[in-house]
Amino acid sequence: MPGCWAPICPSWGVDNRSCAVRAIPGEPSAHRLEYRLPGADANPYLALAGAIGSGILGVETGAALPSSIAGDASVEMCRPSARLPQNLSEATSRFAQSAAASDIFGERFVETFSCSRRWEWEAVQHRVTDFERRRYFEII
Structure with a gap:
């Protein structure tokens, strides 16, 4: 911010x-x-x-x-x-498409690491946080 x-x-x-x-x-x-x-x-x-x-x-x-x-x-x-990227998804996309990252780390690492970060982002998106529970519990 x-x-x-x-x-x-x-x-x-x-x-x-x-x-x-x-x-x-x-x-x-x-x-x-x-x-x-x-x-x-x-x-x-x-x-x-x-x-x-x-x-x-x-x-x-x-x-x-x-x-x-x-x-x-x-x-x-x-x-x-x-x-700069605002979240893990945006950072992962930029990293995966970066020619500089491939030059520095190698294409195989960039592909593998990006895949693991995409998985992590997806896993987090399917979780209900404590904030969401507190905020929306009374509505249900």
């Missing part, structure tokens, strides 16, 4: 917590990047492999770095077409 300090679009900025990548300046030997895209529930090995692989792919292809964002990234640059 915009305004909650979690990235909602691909962006970077210097010491900007609303961006997906936060450049943190320090002493010359202490500069670092904070990669803020993965959630707390992400597999750390896959998240790190994706971050490193996408960096290498960007260098190899000579991808241009967009301008840094100084204000709230969700306000400054996010248009609906540039937003």
Whole structure:
């Protein structure tokens, strides 16, 4: 959600917590990047492999770095077409169709992992949540 300090679009900025990548300046030997895209529930090995692989792919292809964002990234640059996926289904579809993901992880992994995420999304869709029980119990 915009305004909650979690990235909602691909962006970077210097010491900007609303961006997906936060450049943190320090002493010359202490500069670092904070990669803020993965959630707390992400597999750390896959998240790190994706971050490193996408960096290498960007260098190899000579991808241009967009301008840094100084204000709230969700306000400054996010248009609906540039937003990050909003749920597991959308993320899975984008991952399955991504040439970059195939380059980084290999086609076989992308196909297998996407299949497992589609199954997980479908399994969740057939569950009644506690919220739904509390909200709609009185109506029945």
